[in-house]
Amino acid sequence: MNLAQGVLDGDRLALARTLSQVENGTAEGKSALSALFPHTGKAHLVGITGASGTGKSSLVNQLARYYRQPTQTGKPRTVGIVAVDPTSPFTGGAILGDRIRMRDLAGDPGVFIRSMATRGSLGGLASATSAIVQVLDAAGYDLVLIETVGAGQSEIDIVRLAHTTIVVEAPGLGDDIQAIKAGILEIADVLVVNKADLPGVENTERALRGSLSLSHPPAQRVLHHGRMVNVPGQPPPDKDELVWIPPIQRTVALDGTGIPELADAIANHKIYLEATGAWQRRERWRLQTELDLLLQNTLVTDFRAHLPAGAYEQAVDELVSRRITPFQAVESLVSNADIKYKEAT
């Protein structure tokens, strides 16, 4: 079976098999990925992140169900979902949530769900997630929702894959100082206060609004929910001056409240990105990040393969006995491998 052709033809079995091969980094997976790469770049990649307990998974479920309904303007959209759980490095913590989710959306041919737990070492997860997203993009899904737990560096690496990043908060998740981080707000394109039926929703929203006003300077022209807004007494806005102010959307994922408005905000963000050229810039930056990760893995693997037998273990021994410093150990290993570069022209 030609895996890549199967994926392009919409064969779900071929898709599932390709994703497994890609995630495990097999030769078959790499070859499929290369064949599929020219077909990528069409899906709207949407990252969804937020702390445990904010109800992200239910929100992603509801969004997917919403996209599967016919719209006034056209057909239902198809949705790929990638659930990444970096808190489960050893056991498959993502699996339980996945089963619950599967039950809900099972049998819909327009939805494909894939769960990933952390694999391998540093950079491995972001790189594997990117590959999975590429396959779903090439498979023709209109939207790919990338869901990730928490707010650490690895989650930020993952949401960087997305065109649109949604940060989910919920009322009553502990100290506001800790829960609502300026750093996280700066990566947010759309903010969601989920569980908006709980007490404290006003406080959470006020805290978000306050933090937003710190991280986003007052703008003269605002593309509000995808529409350009004139500021009274000012000339009409020029497209180069457009600024996106992240909207704050209240939702109740359990009953679907606010989901259509959230989907609108996501669609409007895409309009904004395309109108300002930011779509192309993010795309370039995304591929560059991808390239850097792959380059790093390749260089380290090649280097290791060319070390004399025992050299690495000896360096660790000398490190443990404090005879050499980590910098000296690296110098010694690099000189052992005796890398010669071409002269830069």
Added chain:
Amino acid sequence: MNLAQGVLDGDRLALARTLSQVENGTAEGKSALSALFPHTGKAHLVGITGASGTGKSSLVNQLARYYRQPTQTGKPRTVGIVAVDPTSPFTGGAILGDRIRMRDLAGDPGVFIRSMATRGSLGGLASATSAIVQVLDAAGYDLVLIETVGAGQSEIDIVRLAHTTIVVEAPGLGDDIQAIKAGILEIADVLVVNKADLPGVENTERALRGSLSLSHPPAQRVLHHGRMVNVPGQPPPDKDELVWIPPIQRTVALDGTGIPELADAIANHKIYLEATGAWQRRERWRLQTELDLLLQNTLVTDFRAHLPAGAYEQAVDELVSRRITPFQAVESLVSNADIKYKEAT
């Protein structure tokens, strides 16, 4: 001023300056780090991690205050604190918490506090944190407490620096399925249920105990709180058979409840590590991780410096237009640099 000598002599100003130089990766910082490295390996490195809202920072504060009291068996211990906040990649989110903390422990010469936000790219934070911890170790602090928010891959990379890892939970932080991850439990040496005066503490502790019994197989011999425990009807334990079952400690950081018992559990874990040889194994593994990170950064930096002008940008251009795949881009760049390794002997 010789920075490294100042650090070894206990000069706080030299220490602060060294930490800044090290964190910023200057030549002066690297040279100080090399001079200090032979003096490392003495401190007990304790990692403290947990979700937002669990009250980690207050807990770390209380622990530090406890260590500063004279004990029955000797002098107060000196404490270095490294607070790492990977959720603040752009702005200094760690700073506010730091100021609150500083007020509490200010003026005590036996405590040194350093906050770090995420710097640089992939692997940068773990590597920078490791360097900061090495400096505090060389400076002679008896314990170095490494506090980090959340539970993503980057936090796991950080707690891997530690001899003893404490995972902090609190009642009522959302779904138990999400909050108490098997993956996180597997890295925990000591579990803390903080805010134990809140309702729901029994549920949290029960959920932890249930997850623990899954991740830790029943053991014949248990070193419970540092003491070897005989199982009735079994021969007395042999030290090679010792197993550490992570104790669960309730605390109320605000009034200090449970803090002496937590400090005991930390001390007992050290006794266990030393009795079983695990201290040396962790130490070796820690230094090896450190070496891997540094090696990776060195290889990538060297490679970039040897690329012909424009080659990297051209590869990104071809990637964006989907003319080549990421794998092909890496191949092309690597062949451009034409790396020659020595034959492995």
